[in-house]
Amino acid sequence: MNAETPSSDSPSLEVKNLVKRFPGAIALGGVSMTHQEGEVLAVIGENGAGKSTLMKILAGVQEPDEGEIFLRGNKVRIPDPASATEHGIALIHQELNLADNLDIASNIFLGREPRGKLGWIRQSEIREKAAEALEQVGLKESVRTLVRDLSIGRQQMVEIAKALSFDARIIIMDEPTSSLSQYETENLFQLIHTLRERGVGIIYISHRLGEVKELADRVVALRDGQNAGEISKEEISSDRMVQMMVGREFSQFYQRIERPLGDVALEARDLRTPTFPQHAINFKIRAGEVVGLAGLVGAGRTEMLRCLFGMEPATGGEIMVNGENVTPKNPIEAIRAGISLAPEDRKHHGLILEMTVGENLSLPSLKRDQNKGFLNRKKEKILIDQMIDAMSVKTQSHRQIIQYLSGGNQQKVVLGKWLGMNPKVLLLDEPTRGIDVGAKQEIYKLMEKLASEGVAILYASSEMEEILGMADRALVMHEGRLTGELSRDEISEESVMQLATGQTRETSQSTAE
Amino acid sequence: GPADSGSGSGSSEKIQLAYITNGIDPFWDTAAAGVRDAEKEFDVECEVVMPPDGSTDQKRLLEAILARGVDGIAISPTDADNQVAMINDACRVTNVITHDSDAPDSDRICFIGMENYKAGREAGKLVKEALPEGGEIMLFVGRLEQLNSQQRRQGIIDELLDRPAQSLDNLEQDPVGKPIEGDKYTILDTRTDNFAYERAKSNAEDAISAYPNLKGMVGLFAYNAPACLEAVKGAGKVGEIQIVSFDEQDNTLQGIIDGSIHGTVSQQPYEYGYHSVRILAGLARDDKSVLPESGFLEIPIVTVKKDNVESFWKELKELQGKGKAAQDSEETEEAE
Amino acid sequence: MKKILGILGLLIFVCVFTAIKSPSFLSAYNMENTLRWTSLFGVISIGVAFVIITGGIDLSIGSVIGLSGTTLAYTLSVKGWSPYLVIPMILICSMCIGLFHGLLITRLKLQPFVVTLCGLLLYRGISRYITNDQSQGFGSGFQGLRQLAVGKVAIPFVEGFMIPVPCFLLLGIAIVAGIFLNSTIYGRYLLALGRNEMAAKYSGIQTERMTLLAYVVCSTLAGLGGILFALDVNSVQPAGLGEFYELYAIAAAVLGGCSLRGGEGSILGVIIGAAVLRVLYNAINILRIPTHLEFAIIGSVILAGVIVDELVKRYAARRRAIRSASQE
């Protein structure tokens, strides 16, 4: 417990006037920040505020154009990731960065393998230590599993385990929970508490303000690459944080309006997914209904949504849209039947990173708007402008290459792609993953609006608040099984968790129909 | 080589000739030596052009030579029947003669060479000498698509089967891939290697494996017999399998001296190079007397066996040495 | 557009250099020849560019060229079939070859490299088998048909210089390909799936069908190229025609701005790429550089060109960054 006495005159980490420019964007325009020994410092800000850029600089992934970094009062340079490791700084990247051809253990120790002479790998030592790290984060997988066989959520946990396995003095977590559900998140929090007690400093970035409230000793806010204020533990409240980030007051978060429900728009009858063919899935969603899909990481939500969208055709059962059997064998059939899916993994499935914002937005609707096979550039432009506007995508122009947008803005484009298609059934897989409060609210509003226009919405979410706040009804899954349905009145943190961990409730079955 | 270093003054006075081969092969190295000697003797400049990739390349290079202009071209057509138009195009702007392989239907002025079919028959005779008892024979060649390899092959076959000489205008060929059986000799197969020496060797090795009774191997291209020799040595069957060769690669001649190759048929490529340049130089100076009477200058075939190999080789070395010396001095001149 | 500038610069440099060194480079005869060869290689390079844009590769085109050229000469001269029957037949067969590759790649998920490498061997073998390894040709017949490859068209009011017929073919194909790639939804689909096939699939694009299309286009153009090469050279060696052309075509495409990672490419660039290669070959001969230096020179000129291009781009990017920083 020697870390209980942080010396206030030389903080463990201090940055002064960091500037980072990109062609066409200034990510950081002179940011300063201090981090005290053993504290949990939360960094918040809207999408594109510069949080990740700041962290990448600290981890040696990028070099600042101007500014200074001090560690325990000494000025340092961090030119590459290896020297960040030497300084005891570990970063959990916002976007997954794993070599998916290697197994979990190799990934955790990549670049820092316990080695013998001549670079000999000590394989058993790696496996042992990796297993420990996995246990710490509560991931029940063999360390020999290849990373490419893991779902995104589990890959995220591997990333966390990787950072933990360092003997780091400061661990930076850039949205570590963005694809974790409540259960794993709590696990992570436990871990953070343990680490703090051990004197390890944490810098925590999240758009989930509830988490920040629970964890942070201090909160630093960034806005447009500038410092936008700082509050201490006592002052932390959602309103204050939002105000710092957005620069104005922010009122009610979830605004549910009562809507009249239409006929059944989407129905799954005895649906069997390729990964869990032993469980039949049955549910109905009515037009204008917003249904949440909850579950732990790996519960099979993504799998089911992919099935509904025809990406991985169902191995059994039927999918009905407006009472018609459509059971799509591929996405084209799904789209034709009026089903759209905004996928979870935006880097690999949602976007074509090297293409422009505009080209990404119009990709699904090109076919509809075509002019005998030719591009209809006029319609395309109108659609793009409309969507950039509707989703308030922060971009210089629609010609910007999308990989240079911040994560949140990228996510807006993913949603925008599908809203342009006027779907009957909208499937959203983690629609607010990694996006800021403002954008989140816009997306919620959009969902409300679409629902009131008669679109049936099924959204998978790992964020409990989102299920509690948005859903008219909730479906809960556990290991590929639909463990229950909760009506609006039944949705509560406990009831969702109960079903998500596999404890079936007697009442849930009766209310389901 | 006679590369134009850009100064231009010297080269514009001298007569410019081009000697185009049908590929890259040691055979042509000897021919180039003849070209170099004649260059000196007749005070002309002649570029030796070896197209690496067959007909297409030959056409491309010929076009480029015509584009920059020459006073005469000697060409060895890869596919005479189908290159008539191309050769005629060249005839329209300059003097064209053929060497090694003729294009009789074209407007070329004359042909220097000998008949590959005859050479084939000579090789057949060598085989008969080496294997008076008869036996199984394999043929090896770079590419069978070329006229010269087809004629050589057919010459050997006809000789071994004691058939009468065929007319070249309408050569009847035995199909590839089936054994051709005569009274004494059986020609098992003809294997091609696409000019890859390593394939030539592995083809020979595989033939030794596949045909335990193999008695003779004939290499139709210069590098084939040495490759066969390597394989025979590896199998420990020197003397057991007789080898007959074409052309005069060092390894072949050494093999004849050692007694591991029975003999070779030389077309004297040096003479091709020499006479091509001599005739073209004459024509460029409007001297028609250099032309052979019938339009065909026959270069005699030389059969090299153990008894005459040493003198043949010595002479060859002298010729090549002269050619090389001429070339070297030229290069040093250029460098200055 | 920017990607083309480098290669265009190289082309201009080589042309100007050669023209200064030797006046015969600009002679009508030489220009016509160079244009003709560029057109022939341009046609096959455009095909290969389609495949490269999808992130694939086609090593078989040299052999497809060989097969189509051989079949043409064989059926016309030896079998005496009608060209009106043979040419469509060859094009349809080439199309089927592309379809075959495409199906193996999209349905069985085999690696394009492996599939087309097997194709390289297989079609070469078939050409040699059909003709029993004998050279084929048209002799002095089929003069009318051969105009497709060797014909020239006079330009009104210009004397001495005529445009080779293959140029028009290339022009037509390039325009269609350019419009397809840039102005139709399918072109956009190709570019998208070349970059990220999964994301394209999630956007409702029938990626398999588009990939199939690219391979079909590639093989068909190779088949057409084979016809033209055979008609041009007049002499077809079943074991030789088209050998190594896959590398030339791929090189032309890559020099012209296609990335082998997929998703990038411009038709104009590809044609310029093909032109650079042809002009280099021509220049070497025109400048009387010995043939055995050919490869060394082409290799080093291209390498130097690519390196200079990269350095210039970096320099420009640095300048731009400094300028934009000082403005703010």
Added chain:
Amino acid sequence: MKKILGILGLLIFVCVFTAIKSPSFLSAYNMENTLRWTSLFGVISIGVAFVIITGGIDLSIGSVIGLSGTTLAYTLSVKGWSPYLVIPMILICSMCIGLFHGLLITRLKLQPFVVTLCGLLLYRGISRYITNDQSQGFGSGFQGLRQLAVGKVAIPFVEGFMIPVPCFLLLGIAIVAGIFLNSTIYGRYLLALGRNEMAAKYSGIQTERMTLLAYVVCSTLAGLGGILFALDVNSVQPAGLGEFYELYAIAAAVLGGCSLRGGEGSILGVIIGAAVLRVLYNAINILRIPTHLEFAIIGSVILAGVIVDELVKRYAARRRAIRSASQE
């Protein structure tokens, strides 16, 4: 391991088939030859596998083989230099070639395809230039040195069958390469960066240095291969030695389980891949199939092998899925 099974199956199938059809296949002389050729091609394929694992490609190895073989024959026979000087010199030069490629690729970020294609042309040109396009050879000299390639070692207590020396070379190289790839951190770094260079970089791996290493290994082994080929064949054509070998080597690597997308590969698989190619060539000759069918047969056998492998894998996966479903 699973990836190798398919190709191993193909190898066994071809061997058994040929052995049944013709007893000469199993004769000592034939096995020795096949082993020797497999070893020679195996050496260069292992080099290429390293580059492929990093997600790159090396098209230049055929020309590096040509250059190294030509230089060896030229300096030994014509210049009369000592082998003790020449062989290290050639290996060092090959290393430098790899370094040069690697630097262009990692520092200037040029595409490996372009760089090594230029290399293909350049080194071929240099070989032809050095020797003035004249064939080179060792005549009947250098018998001792030539044992490196054509020598054989008797096995104790086994009569008739001897092991060719190149086999030992291959074995040594394969063991070192296998250990490097699987049991050292550097091998792991190669695999990681081949799949996800960013991830490797973020983990503090000096990806550029590793990529460089792969190209150096590849060129060095190609240089060694060139020496062996020249010693084996005894006669070297500067324009021909090694032509197309890059395709064979890449094919061997890919058949042996390397993915051209990088990050995958096993040394054992590569050797089996090389063996399949050589055995096929051998089988065609042994079975007395005409040479002009060679390509067609090799192409179709490999294609059939790859297709069957894929279908079997799919079938197995389906069976497994059904079984696991019925268990629960």
